[in-house]
Amino acid sequence: MTLHLSEQDRAFLDGKHGRAGRFAMSILVRMAEAQGATAMLDITGAHIDSTVYQGEATLEFAEHLAELGGQVTVPSSVNVSGVDPEGWREWAVPEDWAMKAYRQMQAYQSMGCTPTWTCAPYQTAMRPRFGQQIAWGESNAIAFANSVIGARTERYPDLMDICAAITGRVPALGLHLDENRRGELLMRLVDVPIEIQRDDTFCTVLGFLMGQIAQERIPVIEGVEILPTEDDLKMMGAGGASAGAVALFHIVGVTPEASTTATAFGGREPEETFDIDLATLQRARRELTTNDRDTVDMVALGSPHFSLAEFERLAPLLKGRRKHDNVEFLVTTSRMMRALAEQAGLLEPLREFGARITVDTCILTTPMLPESITQIMTNSAKYAYYSPGLLNARVAFGGIADCVETAVNGKVSRDERVWGAGA
Numbered sequence: 001m002t003l004h005l006s007e008q009d010r011a012f013l014d015g016k017h018g019r020a021g022r023f024a025m026s027i028l029v030r031m032a033e034a035q036g037a038t039a040m041l042d043i044t045g046a047h048i049d050s051t052v053y054q055g056e057a058t059l060e061f062a063e064h065l066a067e068l069g070g071q072v073t074v075p076s077s078v079n080v081s082g083v084d085p086e087g088w089r090e091w092a093v094p095e096d097w098a099m100k101a102y103r104q105m106q107a108y109q110s111m112g113c114t115p116t117w118t119c120a121p122y123q124t125a126m127r128p129r130f131g132q133q134i135a136w137g138e139s140n141a142i143a144f145a146n147s148v149i150g151a152r153t154e155r156y157p158d159l160m161d162i163c164a165a166i167t168g169r170v171p172a173l174g175l176h177l178d179e180n181r182r183g184e185l186l187m188r189l190v191d192v193p194i195e196i197q198r199d200d201t202f203c204t205v206l207g208f209l210m211g212q213i214a215q216e217r218i219p220v221i222e223g224v225e226i227l228p229t230e231d232d233l234k235m236m237g238a239g240g241a242s243a244g245a246v247a248l249f250h251i252v253g254v255t256p257e258a259s260t261t262a263t264a265f266g267g268r269e270p271e272e273t274f275d276i277d278l279a280t281l282q283r284a285r286r287e288l289t290t291n292d293r294d295t296v297d298m299v300a301l302g303s304p305h306f307s308l309a310e311f312e313r314l315a316p317l318l319k320g321r322r323k324h325d326n327v328e329f330l331v332t333t334s335r336m337m338r339a340l341a342e343q344a345g346l347l348e349p350l351r352e353f354g355a356r357i358t359v360d361t362c363i364l365t366t367p368m369l370p371e372s373i374t375q376i377m378t379n380s381a382k383y384a385y386y387s388p389g390l391l392n393a394r395v396a397f398g399g400i401a402d403c404v405e406t407a408v409n410g411k412v413s414r415d416e417r418v419w420g421a422g423a
Contacts, residue, residue: 001036003029009040012167020070024163028170031160037171045128046076046165047121049137050158051108052365053082053101061159062107065166072112072165077121079138080305080362081105087358091368101366111162117360118334120234120305122149130256133176135164139245140304140382143237146248148230150256152176155247175248181257182266183250185214186273189223196278197225199418200399201285201379203232206276207239208381209284213274215244220264221251223276228254231307238304239381285419288384288397294411296396297373299323299403300363302332303380310400311341317404318353324410328373329355332362353407364390377406 011017012025032040053059082101083093109115116124121136122144128134128151136142136153137160145151154174156164164170174180187210189197196202210219219240228236228251240246250258258264301314314331323329331350333341338359341347350357363369364386376387377396384395396412405413 001038003033003037004039005029006040009169012169018069020065020068020166023065023068024070024166025169027160027163028167032171035171035173037173039172040169041133041172041176043074043133043135043164043168043170045074045126045132045134046072046161047079047134047136047138047141048076048108048113048161048165049079049156050162051078051081051105051113051117052158053097053104058158059100059104059107062104062162065162066107066110070111070162070166072162073168074165075126076113076165077116077118077124077126078108078113079117079141080119080365081117081360082366084358084361084366084368088366088368090356092370093366093368097367108162111166113165116334116336118305118336119303119362120144120307120334123305123307123334124336135161135170137161139241139247140234140238142247143241143249144234146175146181147237147250147255148233152181155245181248182218182268183220183258183264184217184271185219186261186270187213187219187221188273188275189221190275190277192223192276192278192281194225195418196281200232201397203228203236204239204379204381205281205285205288207236208243208288208385209276209281210236210249211240211243211246212284213244214240214246214249216246217271218248218250219246220258220261220270221249222261224251224254229309231309234304234307235381239385242382242385282419285397288381289395290384290388291375291394291396291412293375293394296327296375296377296406296410296412298328298330298369298375299377299407300330300332300383301379301400301403302330303362303364303378303382306331306333306337308337308340308344311337311346312344314400314404315346315349317401318349318355321353321404321408323354323407326410327407329353329407330358330363331355332358335359377403377412379403
C-alpha cells in the first residue's frame with residue numbers, strides 16, 4: 001500500500017513549518033508506512049502522555065523538540081508528570097529525579113501544551129466532543145474518549161503523541177475509522193443482582209474482567225441495568241486498559257455508539273459470546289486483592305485522578321474521624337480538581353482526617369513512596385493491577401467506604417454484605 005501525502009504533509013517534510021515540524025512529520029510518516037496507512041487525517045486536539053519522565057531518553061526527546069522550536073498546532077493537554085512540583089520534597093523522591101522531571105514538564109509547556117497534568121483530561125475544559133478526531137495518549141484516557149464520549153483516537157504511544165500535536169496530523173487508520181469501531185465480542189450479564197450493579201466497585205470489577213477477556217478487541221456489554229456515573233465509566237475503562245488493552249468498549253443503552261446491540265456490532269455477529277454471572281464477577285473481584293495480610297501501610301485513591309464528584313463523596317465519610325497513625329491516606333488528583341475541591345470546602349475534612357493530596361503525578365510514575373510501604377488498600381483496578389510489579393507492593397481492593405474504614409482501623413476492613421463473604 002502506498003501512503004498518499006497532502007500538500008500540507010509535504011510542506012512539513014520539506015521544513016516549511018520549521019525544523020521541529022519536519023522532525024515530527026518524518027516520524028509520523030514512518031509510523032504510517034509501518035502500519036499500512038494510505039493517508040493522513042487532521043486532528044483537532046491532543047493529550048500528551050510523553051510528559052511522564054522515564055529517564056534521560058524522554059527528557060532528551062522533549063528538550064530536543066523544544067530546542068528545534070516545536071509548537072503544538074492543536075489544543076494539547078498533558079498527562080501526569082514524573083513529579084508533584086509543589087510537594088515532592090514531602091516524599092522519597094530523589095532530588096536529581098525531581099529536577100529532571102521538572103525540566104521535562106517545562107519543555108512541554110514551552111511548546112504550547114496546556115499544563116493540565118492529569119491522566120483524566122476529560123475532566124477539564126479540553127474535553128473533546130462526539131465524533132471529534134483527536135490524538136490521545138494514556139490508556140484510560142483513550143478508553144474514555146473513545147467509549148464514553150465517542151471521540152476518535154488510536155492508542156497513541158509516547159513520543160508519537162507530541163508529533164501529532166505539532167503537525168495536527170495522524171495516520172488515517174484504526175479507531176479513527178467507522179469500520180474499525182464495531183464490536184467484536186459480546187459480554188452478557190446473566191442474573192447479576194441489581195444491588196451488585198449499584199455497588200461502587202461493580203464497574204471497576206467489570207472493567208478488570210473486560211480487560212482480561214477482550215485484551216485488544218472491542219467488547220460489547222449487554223445487561224447493565226443501572227446508569228453508570230462518569231466516574232464509574234472512568235474506573236471501568238482504566239480496569240479494561242490495565243488488565244487488557246481495551247481502547248474502546250460499548251455498553252448497550254449507555255455509551256453513545258451502542259443504542260442497541262445490533263448498532264454496537266454494526267450489523268455483524270459477535271466473534272465470541274461470554275456469559276458473565278455473579279460467580280464470575282466475584283472471582284474477578286478476588287483477583288484484585290494480592291495482599292494476604294490484614295494490615296496496610298497506605299490507602300491510595302485517585303487512579304485515574306480523583307474528580308470533584310469523588311471528593312464530594314469522600315468528604316462526608318471522613319468528617320469527625322481520624323486515620324490510624326500507622327496508615328498513610330493519599331489522594332492523587334489534578335491541580336484543577338484540587339482547586340475546585342478547595343473552593344467547595346471539601347478538603348478540610350481530608351486534612352482533619354490526616355489525608356495527604358498529591359497533584360500532577362501518580363504513585364506509579366514517580367519514586368515517591370518509601371520502601372516501607374509494601375501493603376496498599378485501593379478502590380482502583382489500575383493500582384491493584386500495576387502495584388505488585390511497579391511498586392513491589394501487595395494490594396487489598398475495596399470500595400471507597402472500605403478504604404476509609406481500613407484507614408481508621410489500621411487493618412483491612414471490607415463490608416461484604418453485598419458481594420458475599422470471600423468475594
